[in-house]
Amino acid sequence: MVLSSVSSIVAATVVAGTPLIIVALGELVTEKAGVLNLGAEGIMSVGAVAAFAVTHGSHSPFLGILAGLTAGAAMSLLFAISTLTLLANQVASGLALSIFGVGLSAFVGKRYESISLSSVPPVVIPGLHRIPVLGPALFEQQGLVYFSWALIGGVAWFLYRSKPGLVLRAVGESPVSAHAIGYGVVRIRYQAVLFGGAMAGIGGAFLSVFYTPLWVEGMVAGRGWIAIALVVFATWRPLRVMVGAYLFGGCMITQMFVQGSGLHLAIPAQFLSALPYLATVLVLVLISRNRSTIRLNSPASLGQPFLPDA
Amino acid sequence: MWLKFEQRTEPSVLMRYLSPLIAVGLMLLSGMLIFAMLGKSPVTGFRIFFLNPLRDTYGVAELFLKATPLMLCAVGLSVGFRANVWNIGAEGQLLVGALAAGAVALHFPNSSSPFLLPAMVAAGALGGMVWAAIPAWLRTRFNANEILTSLMLVYVAQLMLSWLVHGPWMDPEGFNFPQTKLFQPHALLPILVPGTRVNAALFLAVGALIAGWVFMNRSFMGYQMKVAGQAENAGRYAGFSARRAIWLGMLVGGGMAGIAGMSEVAGPVGQITEHISPGYGFAAMIVAFVGRLNPIGIFFSSLLLALLYMGGEQAQQYLALPYSISNVFQGMLLFFLLASDVFINFRPRLAGRRK
Numbered sequence: 001m002v003l004s005s006v007s008s009i010v011a012a013t014v015v016a017g018t019p020l021i022i023v024a025l026g027e028l029v030t031e032k033a034g035v036l037n038l039g040a041e042g043i044m045s046v047g048a049v050a051a052f053a054v055t056h057g058s059h060s061p062f063l064g065i066l067a068g069l070t071a072g073a074a075m076s077l078l079f080a081i082s083t084l085t086l087l088a089n090q091v092a093s094g095l096a097l098s099i100f101g102v103g104l105s106a107f108v109g110k111r112y113e114s115i116s117l118s119s120v121p122p123v124v125i126p127g128l129h130r131i132p133v134l135g136p137a138l139f140e141q142q143g144l145v146y147f148s149w150a151l152i153g154g155v156a157w158f159l160y161r162s163k164p165g166l167v168l169r170a171v172g173e174s175p176v177s178a179h180a181i182g183y184g185v186v187r188i189r190y191q192a193v194l195f196g197g198a199m200a201g202i203g204g205a206f207l208s209v210f211y212t213p214l215w216v217e218g219m220v221a222g223r224g225w226i227a228i229a230l231v232v233f234a235t236w237r238p239l240r241v242m243v244g245a246y247l248f249g250g251c252m253i254t255q256m257f258v259q260g261s262g263l264h265l266a267i268p269a270q271f272l273s274a275l276p277y278l279a280t281v282l283v284l285v286l287i288s289r290n291r292s293t294i295r296l297n298s299p300a301s302l303g304q305p306f307l308p309d310a
Numbered sequence: 311m312w313l314k315f316e317q318r319t320e321p322s323v324l325m326r327y328l329s330p331l332i333a334v335g336l337m338l339l340s341g342m343l344i345f346a347m348l349g350k351s352p353v354t355g356f357r358i359f360f361l362n363p364l365r366d367t368y369g370v371a372e373l374f375l376k377a378t379p380l381m382l383c384a385v386g387l388s389v390g391f392r393a394n395v396w397n398i399g400a401e402g403q404l405l406v407g408a409l410a411a412g413a414v415a416l417h418f419p420n421s422s423s424p425f426l427l428p429a430m431v432a433a434g435a436l437g438g439m440v441w442a443a444i445p446a447w448l449r450t451r452f453n454a455n456e457i458l459t460s461l462m463l464v465y466v467a468q469l470m471l472s473w474l475v476h477g478p479w480m481d482p483e484g485f486n487f488p489q490t491k492l493f494q495p496h497a498l499l500p501i502l503v504p505g506t507r508v509n510a511a512l513f514l515a516v517g518a519l520i521a522g523w524v525f526m527n528r529s530f531m532g533y534q535m536k537v538a539g540q541a542e543n544a545g546r547y548a549g550f551s552a553r554r555a556i557w558l559g560m561l562v563g564g565g566m567a568g569i570a571g572m573s574e575v576a577g578p579v580g581q582i583t584e585h586i587s588p589g590y591g592f593a594a595m596i597v598a599f600v601g602r603l604n605p606i607g608i609f610f611s612s613l614l615l616a617l618l619y620m621g622g623e624q625a626q627q628y629l630a631l632p633y634s635i636s637n638v639f640q641g642m643l644l645f646f647l648l649a650s651d652v653f654i655n656f657r658p659r660l661a662g663r664r665k
Contacts (some may be wrong), residue, residue: 038457042641078645087315087656088648091396091457092599096644099592103637110632217634222465229458270473277462277469281448284459289452307317 003133009257010137014145015211017242017249019044019203021148023227024234024241025155026199031231032159033192034172034301038094039079040200041224042101047072047204049109052215056112061120064209065144065202072201073194075101080193084186087305098224106217116214142210144202149242151199156238168192172299175306185306200224222277229280233287235297244283251276315656325653330600330607333647334614340642350629358628363620371506375578376616378508379404379570379587381515383594384612385522386566388603390559392526393539397560399445399460400567401591402467403438407568408575409471410437412490412582415497415575416479422496430497430572431514438568439561441467446560450553456560464591472584479582489583499576511573518566519605526605535559567591588619589637596644615640 023040030037050071055064079097082088123146125139159165168188171178175185207223208215226248234240250257254272288294338356345355363369383400390397397403411434418426444463448454475488484491499509526532538545538555546552574586597615601607622636 082645082649086649086652088651093645093648095398095595096641096648099596099637100641100645103634103641106634107632107638110634222462225458225461229455229462232455232458268473268477270469270476274466274469277465280462281454281459284454285448285452288454291453294453307315 007133007137009253010134011141012253013246013249014138014141015249016252017245017247018142018145018148019206019211019223020227020230020245020248021242022144022151022206023200023203023224024230024245025148025151025238026196026203027228028231028234028236028238028241029155029159029168029199030192030196031302032172032236032299033168033189034175034299034304034306035083035189035193036090036094036303037076037079037097037193037196038091038228039075039097039101039224040196040227041220041222042098042104043072043075043197043200044101044204044207044220044224045105046075046101046108047201048208048220049105049112049204049215050201051205052109052112052117052208052213055117055209056115061209065205068201068205068209069198070201072204073198076193076197076200079197080190083305084189084193087307090303090305102218102220109215109217112215113217116212117209119213120210142206144206144210147202152238152242159238169299172301175301175304179306179308186308189306200227203227226276226280229284232294232298233283235287235293236299237297247283248276248279251279314659315652316659318655318657321654325651326602329650329654330602330611330647332650333600333643336646336650337639337643340646341639344635344638345629348631350631355625355629358624359621360617362624362628363617367503368506369620371503371508372620373613373616374512375506375508376619377612378511378515378573378577379590380594380597380612380615381608382511382518382570382573383563383567383591384597384601384608385515385518385605386563387594388598388601388605388608389522389525389532389535389562391539391598392603393535393555393559394542395556395559395563396457397442397445397460397563398457398595399442399462399464399591400563400594401587401589402460402464403441403564403567404571404574404587404591405464405467405471406441406571407434407436407438407564408571408582408586409474410434410440410568411572412479412493412575415493416490418497419491419494421494426496427499427576430576431569434568434570434572435565436568438564438566438571440564442560442564442567446557449560450556456556460560471582471586475582475584481581490581492581493576497576498580499573507578509573509577511569511577514569514573516609518569519609522608523605531558567594570594593619593640596640599644600647614643618643 023044027040047068051064051068054067055061079093082093083090122140123143129135129139159169167183171185171188179185207219230241230244233244254275342352342356345352387397387400411430414430414433441463445456445459448459449456475490479490481489481491499511502508534550535555538550538552570590575582579586593615597608597611601611618636618639622633625631625635626633
């Protein structure tokens with residue numbers, strides 16, 4: 001009895017952390033190229049509604065994920081054009097993308113409210129799912145959960161073990177030098193931003209098609225911003241993103257913890273709901289107070305515009 | 311052929327003021343395109359969205375009513391934005407200001423003192439400042455990014471408000487609706503034009519715009535803020551404190567947002583509910599940018615954004631479109647503005663592809 005509730009809490013934590021991992025890794029790659037895209041919240045919202053609409057129409061969650069990915073990339077293309085080609089301020093453009101995306105998703109999603117999708121059966125990994133406690137928690141999950149694990153390895157390998165990853169990091173550290181050697185700084189940054197947008201779109205798709213599975217206005221509920229904070233928390237390292245994401249995932253399902261523990265605590269639901277946001281603030285404070293940690297780990301050109309041939 | 315941008319020797323003043331107009335024009339064009347794509351006549355859509363709201367005195371009064379909190383928030387934010395202090399949590403500061411002002415109103419249900427409303431304004435400002443002081447302190451003391459912390463506190467403020475109206479502050483005779491008692495008459499802002507809802511907070515907003523103009527253009531501290539934002543190193547060499555710029559930018563932004571919250575609960579809402587603000591704190595950022603962080607510009611851009619809110623209501627009523635079309639227009643406007651701002655510092659040129 002106790003073991004099965006531990007198992008279900010671990011499983012729920014993993015599920016809650018999965019969209020954060022996917023979105024934060026996309027943002028991490030974008031930031032490693034020197035671009036700060038604060039639009040994740042808006043991109044996730046649009047990805048979520050696009051994925052929901054397509055899954056609802058086609059009954060194919062896979063097509064839904066593709067729709068979320070495409071919508072996310074399209075949204076981030078807007079950001080890329082304004083910041084990389086038109087050299088607009090990255091912070092302001094990210095805010096614009098968030099406001100626009102949240103509004104657009106509410107507008108498009110109005111007709112899908114109060115519809116729910118049939119839930120997608122989990123993908124069971126044969127053999128591994130028999131491990132006591134952890135088996136059912138970790139290996140009877142949605143496909144995107146396994147995708148998020150693969151993505152951690154993939155991004156870590158790409159950034160630190162591959163040539164294009166090295167070039168991308170060089171672009172983020174010193175775009176002027178990278179440009180002087182002959183790398184297309186703007187082209188690489190475009191690719192990084194599009195990748196980040198595609199991942200944020202998938203993160204949104206996970207929420208609306210697999211997690212809830214329904215569309216409600218405002219359902220992203222700050223997860224895009226939390227994912228951005230997670231990148232800082234992880235000091236721009238892929239593996240630490242996973243640790244942070246599950247920490248936050250745990251915060252998000254505290255209500256389940258409290259109910260599962262059988263205690264009848266006199267805590268209003270709103271306090272528990274506020275925990276992930278308060279945890280984000282706390283975590284930012286803990287990481288940022290050591291200024292050299294941030295300076296050593298953040299990409300040197302983060303947020304700076306770059307104009308070739310200037 | 312390839313579009314290239316050449317750096318101008320100095321920023322174009324003309325483009326600086328033309329750019330918001332270009333952005334509005336592009337927003338209108340794409341708006342009509344959206345109407346066409348939704349199978350509505352673009353001309354009818356334009357008429358209903360942008361002209362219908364202002365067809366009578368009541369409509370014009372509503373425009374000023376909705377512009378009031380936008381002006382208040384935006385002029386406060388612009389002080390910080392000028393110094394690159396990114397307070398994006400004005401929505402939360404507005405809510406906490408509304409709660410503080412509401413606490414005063416609910417605590418004195420029988421007072422007829424002429425000081426009740428001023429006390430509510432002060433409480434609202436204080437509430438907003440307290441909420442803004444948290445990210446300011448975390449930034450100056452712990453170097454925590456104020457963009458993320460101020461935004462996280464918006465969610466916390468929303469949940470705090472939700473808890474209060476569902477719990478301790480709920481009107482016991484309110485049939486279990488999540489709202490407080492209605493404020494007593496002396497805790498409501500006086501109406502300026504009988505038969506409309508526009509109230510005395512408009513004077514506060516215009517006063518804030520004038521004060522903001524004097525501060526930014528005529529005071530040494532305002533000058534320091536501008537230098538800190540435009541030339542960080544120059545500011546540091548001149549001995550202007552970055553720490554003070556952060557505190558000042560955050561507190562002014564929070565205080566103004568708090569007053570905006572007061573003007574809503576003591577104005578059109580008349581009590582505290584979960585729906586005090588349709589995102590005024592976020593829209594105010596667009597107001598500030600479109601108004602070029604300049605109080606005169608903010609006056610006009612707040613009227614424009616107020617019109618977008620009203621247009622959304624009209625579109626919902628007469629075109630059967632979701633109200634959130636307002637937010638789509640708002641987001642587009644900011645995007646177009648940022649994009650057309652490229653022409654301030656750069657000159658476009660069509661260049662042949664290099665061989």
